[in-house]
Amino acid sequence: MLASNPTLIYWTLAILVLVSVAFLVGWRFRRNAINRRAVARTQPPAESRSWHQLDADQTLTELEVTETGLETSEALARLERHGPNRLPEPETRGPLMRFLAQFHNVLIYVLLAAGVVTGLLQHWLDAGVILGVVLINAAIGFVQEGKAEDALRAIRQMLSPHAMAWRDGRLTTLDAADLVPGDLVQLQSGDKIPADLRLLRAKGLQIEEAALTGESVPVDKVVGALPLETPLADRRCMAYSGTLVTHGQGTGIVVETGAETEIGRISALVSGVEQLTTPLLRQMAQFGRWLTAAILALATLTFCFGVLVRDYTAAEMFLAAVGLAVAAIPEGLPAIMTITLAIGVRRMAGRNAIIRRLPAVETLGTVGVICSDKTGTLTRNEMTVSRLLTAERAFTLSGTGYDPHGAILLDGESYATQQDPVLTEALRAALLCNDAALTPAEGEWRVEGDPMEGALLVAGIKGGLDPEMLASELPRTDLIPFESEHKFMATLHHDHVGESFIFVKGAPEALLEMCSRQRVAGGTADIDRAFWLERMEGLAAQGQRVLAIAARPAERHATDLVFDDLGRDLVMLALVGLMDPPREEAIAAVEVCARAGIRVKMITGDHASTAMAIAGQVGLANSNVVLTGRDLDAMDEDTLRRRAEEVDVYARVTPEHKLRLVQRLQESDRIVAMTGDGVNDAPALKRADVGVAMGINGTEAAKEAAEMVLADDNFASIASAVEEGRTVYDNLKKAILFILPTNGGEALVVLGAILFGFHQFPLTPVQILWVNMITAVTLALALAFEPPEPGVMGRPPRNAREPVLTPAFLWRIGYVSVILMIGTFGLFLWELERDASIEQARAVAVNTLVFFEIFYLLNSRYINAPVLNRAGLTGNPYVLLAIGLLVLFQLAFTYLEPMQALFGVAAIDWTVWVRIVLVTSSVLFIVELEKWLTRRRRLAD
Numbered sequence: 001m002l003a004s005n006p007t008l009i010y011w012t013l014a015i016l017v018l019v020s021v022a023f024l025v026g027w028r029f030r031r032n033a034i035n036r037r038a039v040a041r042t043q044p045p046a047e048s049r050s051w052h053q054l055d056a057d058q059t060l061t062e063l064e065v066t067e068t069g070l071e072t073s074e075a076l077a078r079l080e081r082h083g084p085n086r087l088p089e090p091e092t093r094g095p096l097m098r099f100l101a102q103f104h105n106v107l108i109y110v111l112l113a114a115g116v117v118t119g120l121l122q123h124w125l126d127a128g129v130i131l132g133v134v135l136i137n138a139a140i141g142f143v144q145e146g147k148a149e150d151a152l153r154a155i156r157q158m159l160s161p162h163a164m165a166w167r168d169g170r171l172t173t174l175d176a177a178d179l180v181p182g183d184l185v186q187l188q189s190g191d192k193i194p195a196d197l198r199l200l201r202a203k204g205l206q207i208e209e210a211a212l213t214g215e216s217v218p219v220d221k222v223v224g225a226l227p228l229e230t231p232l233a234d235r236r237c238m239a240y241s242g243t244l245v246t247h248g249q250g251t252g253i254v255v256e257t258g259a260e261t262e263i264g265r266i267s268a269l270v271s272g273v274e275q276l277t278t279p280l281l282r283q284m285a286q287f288g289r290w291l292t293a294a295i296l297a298l299a300t301l302t303f304c305f306g307v308l309v310r311d312y313t314a315a316e317m318f319l320a321a322v323g324l325a326v327a328a329i330p331e332g333l334p335a336i337m338t339i340t341l342a343i344g345v346r347r348m349a350g351r352n353a354i355i356r357r358l359p360a361v362e363t364l365g366t367v368g369v370i371c372s373d374k375t376g377t378l379t380r381n382e383m384t385v386s387r388l389l390t391a392e393r394a395f396t397l398s399g400t401g402y403d404p405h406g407a408i409l410l411d412g413e414s415y416a417t418q419q420d421p422v423l424t425e426a427l428r429a430a431l432l433c434n435d436a437a438l439t440p441a442e443g444e445w446r447v448e449g450d451p452m453e454g455a456l457l458v459a460g461i462k463g464g465l466d467p468e469m470l471a472s473e474l475p476r477t478d479l480i481p482f483e484s485e486h487k488f489m490a491t492l493h494h495d496h497v498g499e500s501f502i503f504v505k506g507a508p509e510a511l512l513e514m515c516s517r518q519r520v521a522g523g524t525a526d527i528d529r530a531f532w533l534e535r536m537e538g539l540a541a542q543g544q545r546v547l548a549i550a551a552r553p554a555e556r557h558a559t560d561l562v563f564d565d566l567g568r569d570l571v572m573l574a575l576v577g578l579m580d581p582p583r584e585e586a587i588a589a590v591e592v593c594a595r596a597g598i599r600v601k602m603i604t605g606d607h608a609s610t611a612m613a614i615a616g617q618v619g620l621a622n623s624n625v626v627l628t629g630r631d632l633d634a635m636d637e638d639t640l641r642r643r644a645e646e647v648d649v650y651a652r653v654t655p656e657h658k659l660r661l662v663q664r665l666q667e668s669d670r671i672v673a674m675t676g677d678g679v680n681d682a683p684a685l686k687r688a689d690v691g692v693a694m695g696i697n698g699t700e701a702a703k704e705a706a707e708m709v710l711a712d713d714n715f716a717s718i719a720s721a722v723e724e725g726r727t728v729y730d731n732l733k734k735a736i737l738f739i740l741p742t743n744g745g746e747a748l749v750v751l752g753a754i755l756f757g758f759h760q761f762p763l764t765p766v767q768i769l770w771v772n773m774i775t776a777v778t779l780a781l782a783l784a785f786e787p788p789e790p791g792v793m794g795r796p797p798r799n800a801r802e803p804v805l806t807p808a809f810l811w812r813i814g815y816v817s818v819i820l821m822i823g824t825f826g827l828f829l830w831e832l833e834r835d836a837s838i839e840q841a842r843a844v845a846v847n848t849l850v851f852f853e854i855f856y857l858l859n860s861r862y863i864n865a866p867v868l869n870r871a872g873l874t875g876n877p878y879v880l881l882a883i884g885l886l887v888l889f890q891l892a893f894t895y896l897e898p899m900q901a902l903f904g905v906a907a908i909d910w911t912v913w914v915r916i917v918l919v920t921s922s923v924l925f926i927v928e929l930e931k932w933l934t935r936r937r938r939l940a941d
């Protein structure tokens with residue numbers, strides 16, 4: 001009786017108080033640690049260095065470097081001295097702290113308390129087993145969490161930044177970690193500054209320094225030295241590591257690297273390790289906490305009921321209540337969900353989709369619209385010039401890819417370029433107004449830089465020009481870089497007698513506005529806009545990308561090129577038509593998306609006719625209608641919202657249009673994934689539900705803003721990521737659907753025993769612990785490896801608002817729990833009826849429960865699809881392995897003497913196994929029947 005053992009009550013109460021205090025202290029400790037980190041983030045750097053007061057030459061002298069950059073040998077020596085240009089790793093918990101953190105969990109507190117009280121009751125064996133299980137559980141959690149964190153760290157490293165620096169007199173792409181003080185670094189819009197730099201050249205250079213100063217308005221950069229006392233935020237001749245170039249170009253010399261940079265010195269600024277969590281995991285953790293509280297309350301009630309109503313002793317009931325708590329709390333669930341998530345993220349990385357923010361994994365499964373760029377994402381970005389049209393002649397170019405072997409043809413005949421001065425001038429302009437380089441690599445030709453500019457180089461070489469010789473004859477003095485807002489690029493050159501020339505290439509509409517004349521044999525003539533527009537339409541309608549080339553003389557000895565210099569008097573030289581065929585995989589992926597209920601929209605900076613032709617080739621749903629940036633400008637938001645639903649092709653758009661489109665689509669309740677590569681795409685990427693940046697051609701700014709980065713820039717990888725996203729969510733649901741009925745069944749067995757007044761329970765707490773632990777590391781873990789279900793891309797996207805625990809879900813959890821309870825209880829009683837010992841009956845109960853789980857695991861592989869087929873039963877090798885292992889464990893549990901002694905069981909004979917298998921396989925058929933009825937009902941609806 002309760003009253004007969006007051007000491008036990010005191011102990012129990014004292015331990016409960018201790019558990020609560022420990023929990024609160026642990027919670028406070030975590031909060032404080034988080035707050036401390038937040039405070040560290042806002043603290044200003046200690047003293048700052050004075051590089052800003054040196055002028056460019058002094059900086060070069062101080063760092064012992066010339067204007068052609070460092071030699072590799074010197075750079076290596078400096079790397080040895082200064083160490084890699086990496087920020088110190090954020091403080092992470094050491095292994096000991098990580099191990100101890102495994103104990104910070106309500107269930108573990110309950111178990112520890114139970115272990116202590118069991119010890120006080122002198123049940124030494126039980127106490128020992130409970131404590132042993134707690135330790136093993138912590139060890140498993142420790143190892144699994146470590147693996148998940150390692151996987152994420154490896155994925156993050158796939159995104160390590162690069163920098164363009166001069167080494168041995170050549171511009172080279174380097175790992176940002178290899179930069180050393182003295183390196184000369186080239187900057188362009190979208191770059192993330194890789195180290196602290198003293199700027200030597202700035203051309204319209206603007207840098208957003210929010211990461212350092214908190215100020216999000218970009219700062220205009222200059223090169224002049226500044227007084228010593230200038231505060232950090234005003235040092236306009238410096239560019240600081242971690243900040244972003246939002247506009248223009250520049251060159252800087254590395255002055256500090258790694259921990260010595262301004263950002264490195266505010267050590268806490270390094271983004272911390274991301275928590276392994278998503279909204280669903282948080283939702284389940286919350287649910288788990290409520291469930292635990294409810295179970296503890298139920299256990300207390302049961303304790304009182306048993307002692308007061310059923311005449312159990314307090315000691316008996318204490319063990320029963322602990323058994324109930326242990327049975328009902330789904331302790332393995334959070335770990336399994338984390339692992340499932342980590343496996344999903346790794347699988348996505350394997351398919352070229354690198355997740356930067358974990359919640360995106362879940363959002364991917366709800367995506368209903370993918371807005372994709374055209375060039376390089378839907379098309380191959382392997383360009384070839386196929387046509388060149390001057391005012392008087394239409395040339396064709398032979399040859400494929402970047403191989404410069406090929407010729408310029410007129411009416412099908414090879415044509416010598418020098419015969420036509422207009423053609424020669426157009427090709428010269430195309431080679432000079434160009435930043436790409438062509439290099440032979442492993443038997444083929446590779447382009448460094450923009451593929452379109454690479455194609456122009458190839459065209460020039462086919463026309464017999466030599467890019468290097470041309471560049472030395474007409475050196476470049478200045479440029480206006482290409483930006484998608486103005487859609488052209490212009491360069492200024494001079495020859496050796498001081499004459500200057502401007503060459504421009506860009507979108508034909510943009511250039512036609514700037515031209516008043518056109519080049520003809522022997523001079524120039526008034527521009528015939530209608531002629532050029534008609535030619536442009538003709539090329540674009542074949543899906544070719546069209547570029548116009550223009551030029552004009554500039555003032556002698558001009559050294560600067562600004563927008564106003566271009567004026568409206570350019571001379572149109574030629575139109576160039578470039579082929580960029582669609583990617584085969586993209587065509588297939590667009591089809592997959594259509595089946596998966598996902599609308600694909602092409603949003604491109606290219607011309608409307610080109611966009612429509614390519615949209616038709618890749619198979620977009622509605623490729624006959626196109627809206628241009630100009631159309632969008634003329635629309636009010638309501639009209640745009642309506643039109644955005646139906647129209648799938650958008651051409652000549654700017655990044656601002658992308659943002660508007662995302663917003664309108666989201667207002668129509670669409671979950672939107674949007675791709676982007678430029679610095680100006682960042683707002684649209686941030687706004688989209690899943691921002692997708694290009695890994696190869698994307699800027700660092702776009703990558704920073706995105707949730708996901710495509711390692712291969714390929715549209716097909718987005719479709720794969722959606723498939724994996726849907727799979728991860730399915731697998732998380734499967735884990736819940738599998739684990740909860742196990743706990744439900746066990747709890748019902750214990751509750752039933754108490755209600756019916758059994759003095760010998762079918763399951764003891766340590767046996768329940770065994771079942772939970774052993775099945776969590778085998779069966780539930782196998783579900784985390786489930787491959788995508790066959791129909792995963794054949795159904796519409798998940799409704800983002802739908803809760804996980806739907807009535808259908810709860811129904812399955814409920815009735816499977818009841819089946820488990822009836823079967824376990826029934827076979828336990830059967831054994832007792834047959835005069836078996838309690839140890840044997842309990843061995844039967846435990847094995848029944850485990851075999852129920854084995855069969856139910858097969859059901860759980862598919863949520864609603866049938867599994868009674870070859871793929872369903874054998875499709876996941878991990879499941880088969882887990883089942884095999886589990887059977888071995890159960891044999892050891894039942895027949896090895898030390899295990900029998902530890903767990904209080906005895907050997908059973910083989911006829912009993914037959915009964916167990918027959919009874920437990922019922923769950924497989926009953927759940928399949930329920931799935932079948934559900935599918936039939938859905939079909940009828």
Ligand code: ATP
Pocket residue numbers: 372373374375376450452453482484487488489505506507508545546547603604605606607
């Ligand atoms: P997408 O948005 O699908 O990648 P895109 O690459 O065609 O399409 P932008 O990069 O904005 O979009 O280019 C728009 C237009 O600007 C092109 O159609 C072309 O006419 C012109 N253009 C592109 N790159 C250059 C460049 N390096 N120099 C001059 N003009 C360019």
